[in-house]
Amino acid sequence: MPSALDLSNDASRRLLPERLIKGYEVFLGGRFQREQDRYSQLAKMGQKPKVLLIGCCDSRVAPEAIFDAGPGEIFVVRNVANLVPPYLPNDDLHGTSAALEFAVTGLKVEHIVVMGHASCGGVNAYVKNAMDPAQQQPPDGDFIGHWMSLIKPAADRLGPPQESLELYTERLAKASIIHTLANLRTFPYVRDLEAGGTLALHGAYFGVADGRLLALDERTGEFLAVSEAAHAKAFATPRF
Structure with a gap:
């Protein structure tokens, strides 16, 4: 199983545009946190x-x-x-x-x-x-x-x-x-x-x-x- 990348360090942050990484971090602390149950349900039940x-x-x-x-x-x-x-x-x-x-x-x-x-x-x-x-x-x-x-x-x-x-x-x-x-x-x-x-x-x-x-x-x-x-x-x- 591949190891997870820590995108907080300088080397890994070069793998994606900085704007996307910053947006992803906002997503994690905001919408994903609020709708985590919804994402979990979608993963299990599929999209409809x-x-x-x-x-x-x-x-x-x-x-x-x-x-x-x-x-x-x-x-x-x-x-x-x-x-x-x-x-x-x-x-x-x-x-x-x-x-x-x-x-x-x-x-x-x-x-x-x-x-x-x-x-x-x-x-x-x-x-x-x-x-x-x-x-x-x-x-x-x-x-x-x-x-x-x-x-x-x-x-x-x-x-x-x-x-x-x-x-x-x-x-x-x-x-x-x-x-x-x-x-x-x-x-x-x-x-x-x-x-x-x-x-x-x-x-x-x-x-x-x-x-x-x-x-x-x-x-x-x-x-x-x-x-x-x-x-x-x-x-x-x-x-x-």
């Missing part, structure tokens, strides 16, 4: 989250922080621009599809939330490349360009930009959420469980600067503000 959240890997939009989630509450899948490819079983490596399959068929989540956000670097990169004919065909080895091509059907439906690129990018980010929900419904088990009423799909959009959360009304295609009173109260309360 009711929500799968597909979010962007952008460091500014951590779902657990935004939704004040405890351990084991949300099964989170994060990738560039919170995308899901359509159902396409083949020999390629499908990380997002594999996580989706596990969450739906293994964990039996009851909700799937696709959450995009303002100022998304992936969507912005797609728009800039689309405006430059020389960049429209991703070169070999360009993982981001090929991945972001999943947004093209949403962009095609929007048509050429009629406003500033900044506003268009935000509009495309929301349209991409709607398209991703459509891609989710190409997975047979997602489609069947939703039709049977045991799985619900949702779209959401988070404002990084103002903390505003919007939720998609699929009947109208509009994104509507969530918890407006709580949001207003948060900005009305003095911070100092």
Whole structure:
């Protein structure tokens, strides 16, 4: 059995970034201490989250922080621009599809939330490349360009930009959420469980600067503000 490392000494502290070690120490003295029974239960009984959240890997939009989630509450899948490819079983490596399959068929989540956000670097990169004919065909080895091509059907439906690129990018980010929900419904088990009423799909959009959360009304295609009173109260309360 390998010996435990004492991360308080200088040699062992070089094994991880200092910021992570300091954060871990705060975690041990705070949240882990308060929720130790919960972690022990999760280790013994396994996880049973009711929500799968597909979010962007952008460091500014951590779902657990935004939704004040405890351990084991949300099964989170994060990738560039919170995308899901359509159902396409083949020999390629499908990380997002594999996580989706596990969450739906293994964990039996009851909700799937696709959450995009303002100022998304992936969507912005797609728009800039689309405006430059020389960049429209991703070169070999360009993982981001090929991945972001999943947004093209949403962009095609929007048509050429009629406003500033900044506003268009935000509009495309929301349209991409709607398209991703459509891609989710190409997975047979997602489609069947939703039709049977045991799985619900949702779209959401988070404002990084103002903390505003919007939720998609699929009947109208509009994104509507969530918890407006709580949001207003948060900005009305003095911070100092």
